[in-house]
Amino acid sequence: SKRVAVLTSGGDAPGMNACIRAIVIACKKRNYDLIGYLHGYNGLIKQESISLSLDSTHNLIQQGGTVLHSARCKAFTEEAGLKQAAANLSEAGVDALLVIGGDGSFRGATHLADHYLGQIIGIPGTIDNDIAGTDATIGYYTAIDTAMNSIDKVRDTADAFERIFLVEVMGRHAGFLALNAALSSAADYVILPEFFESPESEIKKILTQIHAQRRVRGSVSFIVVVAENVWPQGLQALTKALNDSGITDVRPVTLGHVQRGGTPVSNDRLLATSLGEYAVSLVGTDTSNVMVGEVNREPTTVPLTTTSDSKPLNSAQVALMKSIMNERYG
Numbered sequence: 001s002k003r004v005a006v007l008t009s010g011g012d013a014p015g016m017n018a019c020i021r022a023i024v025i026a027c028k029k030r031n032y033d034l035i036g037y038l039h040g041y042n043g044l045i046k047q048e049s050i051s052l053s054l055d056s057t058h059n060l061i062q063q064g065g066t067v068l069h070s071a072r073c074k075a076f077t078e079e080a081g082l083k084q085a086a087a088n089l090s091e092a093g094v095d096a097l098l099v100i101g102g103d104g105s106f107r108g109a110t111h112l113a114d115h116y117l118g119q120i121i122g123i124p125g126t127i128d129n130d131i132a133g134t135d136a137t138i139g140y141y142t143a144i145d146t147a148m149n150s151i152d153k154v155r156d157t158a159d160a161f162e163r164i165f166l167v168e169v170m171g172r173h174a175g176f177l178a179l180n181a182a183l184s185s186a187a188d189y190v191i192l193p194e195f196f197e198s199p200e201s202e203i204k205k206i207l208t209q210i211h212a213q214r215r216v217r218g219s220v221s222f223i224v225v226v227a228e229n230v231w232p233q234g235l236q237a238l239t240k241a242l243n244d245s246g247i248t249d250v251r252p253v254t255l256g257h258v259q260r261g262g263t264p265v266s267n268d269r270l271l272a273t274s275l276g277e278y279a280v281s282l283v284g285t286d287t288s289n290v291m292v293g294e295v296n297r298e299p300t301t302v303p304l305t306t307t308s309d310s311k312p313l314n315s316a317q318v319a320l321m322k323s324i325m326n327e328r329y330g
């Protein structure tokens, strides 16, 4: 029999619980022991864990957040912390460690492999979808829905007052969430890290679009989706720049952490369930230091070290959004 451990690390994402549930069931099926480390890598260093039995899976699939809690952990980035974590894993008799998290968590896991001889398997969990080796990450689909629904609401008030709204969505340094939120909410413009040129050229294009729309349709609302961390000096600076350029009534909205919460949508539950089962199916094989993912709906593994590689946006979606942003309105 095997002893498996799981933890959730880095930014939490809807569907992490669904994945924990899948792991509990997959371990039970194989008669593996399962423990859950608390608070990301902190629990590993402090030997803080709980046992996870079938009882703990009741009503878990639909819960946002993570019952294991997540955290950043500075100590884990230092040699002493990594050694302590490895010693604790050996002491607890853990044969395989499953890490649900983002690329930072996988970088940490790679370093742990220098000290820990057991198996390490990563499972992509982040709303940002910025992990290479999988088409989607657990939490991404729910975050798109949350952003889309929020933008729908912003549009109602924008329409009523014929205002211009700038809506900032999360994504770290990737535009997946912003692009998909923009397309699914029929936003008029999107600012993404992947094709950001300069503040001047973006402002020029936004003004051109606003003026073109107003010529044709009269005074109308205009929604700009802005990916976080793109605009130099942030959303307020963009708001000011637009207000200064003669467009009045520009309002900024930062969606913020609402995007990390909520009950996971079906696609995130399905992905979490498949990846949890697949990860446990690899326990006991000689596959290690990999991340499990799904490409074209098929389970795959890639080395943890390649998960930080750059991952392109969907080119058809990019072309479509660009054509929307260049529409000439007659």
Ligand code: ATP
Residues within 6 Å of the ligand: 009, 010, 011, 012, 041, 071, 072, 073, 074, 075, 076, 077, 078, 101, 102, 103, 104, 105, 106, 107, 108, 109, 111, 125, 126, 127, 128, 172
């Ligand atoms: P998200 O992108 O969704 O926030 P993430 O997993 O990328 O998730 P990070 O904060 O980057 O989140 O990383 C989580 C944790 O992983 C860090 O707090 C740290 O403990 C560990 N970690 C990250 N980078 C390293 C590294 N180079 N060496 C050791 N540990 C690391």
